[in-house]
Amino acid sequence: MRIVMMGTGTFAEPxxxxxxxxxxxxxxxxxxxxKDVGRRSGTSRQTGKGMAAIxxxxxxxxxxxxSINTPEGLAELKAFAPDLVVVAAYGQILKPEVIAAPPLGxxxxxxxxxxxYRGAAPVAYAIWKGETETGVTIIRITPGLDSGExxxxxxxxxxxxxxxxxxxxxxxxxxxxxCLDVVQRMKSGPVSGTxxxxxxxxxxxxxxxxxxxxxxxxxxxxxxxxxxxxxPFPTAYTYFHRPGKDxxxxxxxxxxxxxxxxxxxxIHSAPGTMMSPLIVPQDGPxxxxxxxxxxxxATGTNALRVDELQPAGKKSMTAEEFxxxxxxxxxxxxxxxx
RNA sequence: CGCGGCGUGGAGCAGUCCGGUCAGCUCGCCAGGCUCAUAACCUGGAGGUCAUAGGUUCAAAUCCUAUCGCCGCAA
Numbered sequence: 001m002r003i004v005m006m007g008t009g010t011f012a013e014p015x016x017x018x019x020x021x022x023x024x025x026x027x028x029x030x031x032x033x034x035k036d037v038g039r040r041s042g043t044s045r046q047t048g049k050g051m052a053a054i055x056x057x058x059x060x061x062x063x064x065x066x067s068i069n070t071p072e073g074l075a076e077l078k079a080f081a082p083d084l085v086v087v088a089a090y091g092q093i094l095k096p097e098v099i100a101a102p103p104l105g106x107x108x109x110x111x112x113x114x115x116x117y118r119g120a121a122p123v124a125y126a127i128w129k130g131e132t133e134t135g136v137t138i139i140r141i142t143p144g145l146d147s148g149e150x151x152x153x154x155x156x157x158x159x160x161x162x163x164x165x166x167x168x169x170x171x172x173x174x175x176x177x178x179c180l181d182v183v184q185r186m187k188s189g190p191v192s193g194t195x196x197x198x199x200x201x202x203x204x205x206x207x208x209x210x211x212x213x214x215x216x217x218x219x220x221x222x223x224x225x226x227x228x229x230x231x232p233f234p235t236a237y238t239y240f241h242r243p244g245k246d247x248x249x250x251x252x253x254x255x256x257x258x259x260x261x262x263x264x265x266x267i268h269s270a271p272g273t274m275m276s277p278l279i280v281p282q283d284g285p286x287x288x289x290x291x292x293x294x295x296x297x298a299t300g301t302n303a304l305r306v307d308e309l310q311p312a313g314k315k316s317m318t319a320e321e322f323x324x325x326x327x328x329x330x331x332x333x334x335x336x337x338x
Numbered sequence: 339c340g341c342g343g344c345g346u347g348g349a350g351c352a353g354u355c356c357g358g359u360c361a362g363c364u365c366g367c368c369a370g371g372c373u374c375a376u377a378a379c380c381u382g383g384a385g386g387u388c389a390u391a392g393g394u395u396c397a398a399a400u401c402c403u404a405u406c407g408c409c410g411c412a413a
Contacts, residue, residue, distance in 0.1 A: 312410050312411085314344070320365085322350070323364080324365050325363095326350085326351070327351090327363085
């Protein structure tokens with residue numbers, strides 16, 4: 001059975017490698033064109049690099065059409081003469097003609113418990129929405145977005161402090177195992193699937209930069225989930241305001257939730273107010289006692305402790321380091337740009 | 339030739355617009371002291387060609403030019 005792999009991100013890599021390692025006949029890889037990203041000769045951030053590297057390491061030919069949906073792109077796929085195409089995190093929506101190209105169709109590794117979280121960013125949404133469990137589903141690809149029959153599914157608990165990047169890292173091997181299993185079953189005949197329950201469908205659309213803006217009036221829990229969901233991309237951010245200084249954009253990398261008052265923080269601080277136990281505004285009642293160093297920010301509910309952040313033009317740093325360089329004073333706050 | 343920020347002792351920053359009194363701050367490190375004890379406190383100490391190379395000037399971290407490196411945004 002001639003198999004073509006279609007995938008781009010790191011999520012696809014374990015599946016690709018599993019197929020190769022299992023001795024399946026992987027005859028080609030279709031991946032996104034290499035993009036030079038960044039300033040001059042991009043130091044980092046390239047997409048498609050990893051997959052292409054794996055392919056060349058195993059002597060597997062690679063196709064990188066600008067769009068798979070053009071006649072040219074489709075021709076490149078057909079040139080591999082695949083019986084089956086395995087898709088994982090490819091990044092382009094496939095047209096019916098493309099899906100129909102291989103005789104056995106296409107299957108997709110999707111990082112959610114379908115029918116929940118159909119779309120481009122299922123892992124991030126699962127965290128953002130506060131799910132405690134997610135998983136991987138192998139589906140048959142149909143013209144609808146992630147709406148095909150489910151061929152296999154496995155679940156996994158979401159850890160309380162896990163970021164989307166970390167969770168995806170754990171889901172990828174699970175997906176690889178499931179996918180390989182389905183592929184091997186397909187070799188011995190048609191595999192039946194179950195339909196997705198249309199009433200349970202939820203969407204996980206592509207993430208945008210704008211989604212990273214933190215609204216400090218929301219609950220600490222919600223902001224915490226947002227930060228984890230948008231890590232490592234597109235990242236949650238806010239602006240650092242100091243009296244008499246220009247606002248500074250800051251990416252919030254990691255936070256920790258705290259009950260308000262427990263660490264000597266006054267109850268009535270406006271959302272976004274920055275506090276440190278060393279310099280606590282002298283107002284409002286205190287409930288707490290513990291001296292825990294750190295950078296605390298008032299939210300709509302509790303205080304949130306920021307553990308790791310990255311000011312514009314700087315590298316990521318711990319809150320401790322940040323506070324040495326930018327000791328908190330009165331009127332310091334996080335908030336929207338202006 | 340897309341836009342922008344940054345490079346100051348081991349870490350994070352201030353100082354740069356308005357050149358000289360600027361090499362500073364918060365930590366870390368080393369030694370000593372205090373303490374039952376500590377990431378607490380006190381005293382003392384080591385450590386920097388202020389990214390690099392030129393230029394302007396009596397004088398440059400600070401102004402000009404070029405180079406290297408790091409980062410963010412936009413695609």
